[in-house]
């Protein structure tokens with residue numbers, strides 16, 4: 001049995017509770033950026049589901065945008081969906097609200113339940129990969145599973 005580092009283990013425990021058979025894989029090499037993650041698993045950068053954290057300005061709520069690694073996120077489009085202005089979260093906010101550090105933020109298992117928006121471009125793939133708690137850990141899933149496990153709403157959020 002492989003031993004996962006503590007943050008990756010926490011994500012595996014969440015996935016075990018979801019019980020769809022997802023397995024966290026820790027790589028020797030970095031998966032900290034979408035490109036590095038794609039290189040490590042041997043997929044295209046578009047198939048990396050990157051987790052971006054924003055802060056809703058009025059409410060202070062965390063907003064999780066799960067975007068294709070190939071795309072930049074249009075903050076105005078996300079704000080329109082959320083119903084209030086949003087701003088990029090700083091590393092301390094990310095740590096506090098998710099329980100994970102930037103570069104390893106997973107789509108599930110956050111300390112505080114975020115509003116979740118999913119980039120519709122991810123839905124075109126059979127298989128995608130998401131971060132799993134550390135800058136070396138990822139897991140494979142389907143876009144449908146991403147939607148169901150996060151309760152997220154898919155939308156057009158790509159910056160033109």
Ligand code: 5CA
Nearest residue numbers: 031032033034037050051089091103104130131
């Ligand atoms: N493990 C990889 C692939 S799944 C990963 O987590 N990539 S990521 O793109 O989802 O996470 C890194 C993201 O964190 C960057 O895209 C960027 O939006 C954000 N980020 C990086 N540095 C900062 C920073 N200083 N403040 C706020 N956000 C940051």
